Amino acid sequence: MADVLTGLVYHPRMPRRRDLGIGIVGAGGIVNYAHLPAYRKAGFRVVGITDRVREKAEKTARDHNIPRVYESLDELLRDPEVAIVDIAVYPWEQVRIVESAAAARKHMLCQKPLADRYADAVRIVGMAREAGVKLAVNQQMRWDAGIRCAKLLIERGWLGSPTYATIQGHYLTDWSLWPWIYQGRRIEILYHSVHYIDSLRYLFGEPQWVFSSGSRAPNEATEGETKTVTIWEFPSGLQVLIDVNHTMWADDRYAIYRFEGTEGVIKGTIGLLYNYPTGRPDTLEFTSKRYYPQYWFSARLETMWIPDAFIGPMASLMCAIEEGAEPETSGEDNLKTLQIVFAAYRSMVEKRAVCPAEITE
Numbered sequence: 088m089a090d091v092l093t094g095l096v097y098h099p100r101m102p103r104r105r106d107l108g109i110g111i112v113g114a115g116g117i118v119n120y121a122h123l124p125a126y127r128k129a130g131f132r133v134v135g136i137t138d139r140v141r142e143k144a145e146k147t148a149r150d151h152n153i154p155r156v157y158e159s160l161d162e163l164l165r166d167p168e169v170a171i172v173d174i175a176v177y178p179w180e181q182v183r184i185v186e187s188a189a190a191a192r193k194h195m196l197c198q199k200p201l202a203d204r205y206a207d208a209v210r211i212v213g214m215a216r217e218a219g220v221k222l223a224v225n226q227q228m229r230w231d232a233g234i235r236c237a238k239l240l241i242e243r244g245w246l247g248s249p250t251y252a253t254i255q256g257h258y259l260t261d262w263s264l265w266p267w268i269y270q271g272r273r274i275e276i277l278y279h280s281v282h283y284i285d286s287l288r289y290l291f292g293e294p295q296w297v298f299s300s301g302s303r304a305p306n307e308a309t310e311g312e313t314k315t316v317t318i319w320e321f322p323s324g325l326q327v328l329i330d331v332n333h334t335m336w337a338d339d340r341y342a343i344y345r346f347e348g349t350e351g352v353i354k355g356t357i358g359l360l361y362n363y364p365t366g367r368p369d370t371l372e373f374t375s376k377r378y379y380p381q382y383w384f385s386a387r388l389e390t391m392w393i394p395d396a397f398i399g400p401m402a403s404l405m406c407a408i409e410e411g412a413e414p415e416t417s418g419e420d421n422l423k424t425l426q427i428v429f430a431a432y433r434s435m436v437e438k439r440a441v442c443p444a445e446i447t448e
């Protein structure tokens with residue numbers, strides 16, 4: 088039996104030079120438990136960090152052996168050693184930082200969501216374009232092992248024509264990691280399902296229609312949505328279902344993906360969501376009509392979403408700088424992810440299917 092799963096190289100393509108200087112803005116949770124461990128593993132060079140709370144930058148610098156703590160964003164931007172500004176602050180702060188970084192002609196890796204308003208995301212992309220710098224968005228789920236392997240299998244034709252795709256996660260999210268998200272009016276899709284939306288676009292392209300329902304559990308202390316069910320429709324007949332519930336109290340939590348096609352089925356689990364942020368490796372199984380009797384191939388995936396997948400967007404940005412190309416998760420590309428995000432919110436309010444192209448400035 089041919090080994091379908093050999094040669095599935097799911098590790099990110101790396102730049103020739105790994106020593107472009109990275110300057111980090113924001114010394115919060117995600118930088119400490121994901122960005123910095125990933126960059127250490129990849130051999131990337133972080134030259135300095137700043138945070139509006141200086142003690143946080145100092146502690147992060149001590150913990151991760153970062154040589155410089157900058158007093159301000161301006162000081163970071165004046166450092167000629169900084170080629171890439173790695174921004175990891177709240178989305179509404181991102182636009183102002185991008186404005187300064189673009190004026191200083193620095194390349195940028197922005198955090199997701201690129202902005203909490205579509206018009207700001209468009210502005211961000213425009214500022215980078217006009218400054219002639221590269222801008223990538225940290226939609227690193229595309230480099231999560233299960234998603235990347237599924238992409239390779241789909242590209243090799245094992246699924247045939249895709250007919251159905253789903254990502255479903257029912258778990259209990261600890262919002263104390265992100266009190267500022269939980270206090271907001273938009274929660275689940277803007278901050279969490281944005282990863283699923285971006286990954287599903289990466290695998291299957293652009294939907295024609297988006298319908299979404301958002302809700303929360305009784306007595307939740309937030310105005311935002313913590314449970315969503317979203318359906319996409321494609322002209323080909325492909326249907327996508329994203330079903331996420333952050334309020335699942337029972338101990339049988341799950342985070343699964345399943346992609347069905349005319350020729351094959353790919354299914355698996357998203358390891359990170361079983362114990363965030365420690366997680367476990369993803370699983371992936373695959374079957375094809377080409378094998379009879381039917382057999383489920385099983386991949387052994389060794390890397391983790393955190394930290395490994397966080398190498399991907401930075402590596403892709405560095406490759407783009409080297410090659411004069413665009414990063415995989417460029418700002419331009421991310422506008423399409425955000426159109427679906429905001430189409431889902433419009434759909435929730437207006438109780439109708441929304442075409443992503445309706446979302447304009």
Ligand SMILES: NC(=O)c1ccc[n+]([C@@H]2O[C@H](COP(=O)([O-])OP(=O)(O)OC[C@H]3O[C@@H](n4cnc5c(N)ncnc54)[C@H](O)[C@@H]3O)[C@@H](O)[C@H]2O)c1
Nearest residue numbers: 113114115116117138139140175176177178180198199200
């Ligand atoms: N890609 C992912 O999977 C992922 C996961 C978690 C969080 N995030 C994103 O990362 C960003 C940060 O999240 P977090 O969990 O680290 O939050 P956090 O609250 O732990 O950290 C944010 C840090 O940014 C600093 N900060 C805020 N505004 C600043 C400014 N203008 N200049 C300098 N420093 C500033 C704060 O002082 C704080 O230290 C958010 O946009 C969030 O959506 C992404």
